[in-house]
Amino acid sequence: MVNGVLRSGVPPVNARVASLGGSPIRELLRISTSPGMISFASGSPANELFDVAGVARSYAEVLAAEGPRALQYSSTEGEPELRARIGAFLTAKGIWSTAEDIIITSGSQQGLGLIGQVVLEEGAVVLTENPTFVSALQAFALGGAQFRAVETDEHGMVPEALEAAIVRHSPRAVYTIPTFQNPTGVTTPRERRNELADVLARHDVWLIEDDPYSEIRFRTEPHSPIASDPRLAGKSLYLGTLSKILAPGLRIGWIRGPQEILDVLTTTKQGMSLQTSTIDQLAALHWWEHNDLEEKLDPVRAEYMRRRDTMVDGLAHALPEGSTFNRPDGGMFVWASLPEPYDANHALSVAIADGVVYIPGSHFYVADPVPGTLRLSFVSTSVERIEEGIERLHAVFTYDYQI
Missing domain, CATH: 3.90.1150.10 (Aspartate Aminotransferase, domain 1)
Incomplete structure (x- = not known):
């Protein structure tokens, strides 16, 4: 080619x-x-x-206790116990969640790809930070999305610039990594997050919040995600992953969103990959239940x-x-x-x-x-x-x- x-x-x-x-x-x-x-x-x-030793123990104990289940097909949306564990994890971060609010993905990259297929379409505009995560652009471009940059400073997206871009471009979605952003490392402070939520609440637009890095914090207290604002509950998609905090080889990620869109994401995932590995989900869950993450x-x-x-x-x-x-x-x-x-x-x-x-x-x-x-x-x-x-x-x- x-x-x-x-x-x-x-x-x-x-x-x-x-x-x-x-x-x-x-x-x-x-x-x-x-x-x-x-x-x-x-x-x-x-x-x-x-x-490595802890993950090996989890695989061994899962196979010993639940071998037939671990080696069998599973539901497309993911193991219910793992989804419940993630729901509790997100609730502690400020996004009240249950298992029903979550779909498991094979890494957050699959989540980005599913969102690109379901939320976006040919010609749909996505507003992004500038610069931003290249693999998200690739995933969204597969669905035919177009990208428009929002002015970004040392604190992330500028709220006034986001408002102006929404009015000008009528986007389908706003994509952001507000915590330890890739590639800049910038973190959006709490007050700025509230201002961005104010803007998003006024407009009919999806928030796609990507959060793979927030647990890799050094001195700062964690900030609540933008998606934790209750005004955005029906129009926010929040992505997370175990790749940076446990192991990327497990390929465990998730999308948290409203039930209507999760149903469509699940159907789309079923057509593309059927499910995320059962044994990997159960091993990740076992490790999480038997270890203090902090x-x-x-x-x-x-x-x-x-x-x-x-x-x-x-x-x-x-x-x-x-x-x-x-x-x-x-x-x-x-x-x-x-x-x-x-x-x-x-x-x-x-x-x-x-x-x-x-x-x-x-x-x-x-x-x-x-x-x-x-x-x-x-x-x-x-x-x-x-x-x-x-x-x-x-x-x-x-x-x-x-x-």
Whole structure:
């Protein structure tokens, strides 16, 4: 396939899907696994911090106690006990929920894809932060969605800009990651969340709130999701996942939403994948019931904070004078901006040759990409490797890269 067109002699496929093409980020993630490469590109949690022994026990005990059920087909909407557990988890976060309010998905990415199929359609407009999560754009684009950027500052979406964009574009949905956003690491404060909820409550538009990172917090108290506002109960879809707090290989995510839309999402999921793995759901549930999540997360948070501090403290040395970068209160990413005329895309090939890789920020923009931006992930690389990667970046911008 070249530029979305299949080679001659191959029967046709969906032209719109084929035209989406490949992902440059996927190629960078492939490069990041090269021998000797230090990766600041990956959005994966740290392998060495997984509770392998605990998860193994859960699988063994589930198979011993409920083997036939664990190996059998299950309901499309998910195991009722797991949905109830998630409901209690969300209620504690401020979104009152029961099992009936939730559908289990194979990771939150499947949830994004289902929402793209059910809520969106050809030409439907989605308002997003700018920059935003690329894989959400890919999922929504499969349904033919169009994207419009909302002005975003150091606190997330600007409420006045959101209101103006809704009036101007008549969107079907607003997509946001208000907590430790990917790619910027920005968290929307409580007062701003209330203002955004005020705007959304005034308009006939879906809120799609993506929340994979909120449990990876370092010092701040958790903020209630925007979707917790009772005025948005009938028009909000809230996505979560165990990928960042237990293990992404389990592929356990969820959508919380109104019953009418969950019914359609369930029917759509049934046609696409039938169900999420029964044994994975039951093992995740067993682990959750037999472990204190906060207790398990505390050492992970502490290690991630060490890695964040190592990266942020080193960036002033590594990046050109005049660069700016944040110190996120949680999540997985640092967002940096180089001074003009530096271009993170042009510098990347030099960085890769020097054995360090990051993601240029321009890949995440819906509109008006800024070439001097870059996303650096700190969670999947040890402190020692981060220090070495910082030295390699210093060499890139001090000696090797010519503007």
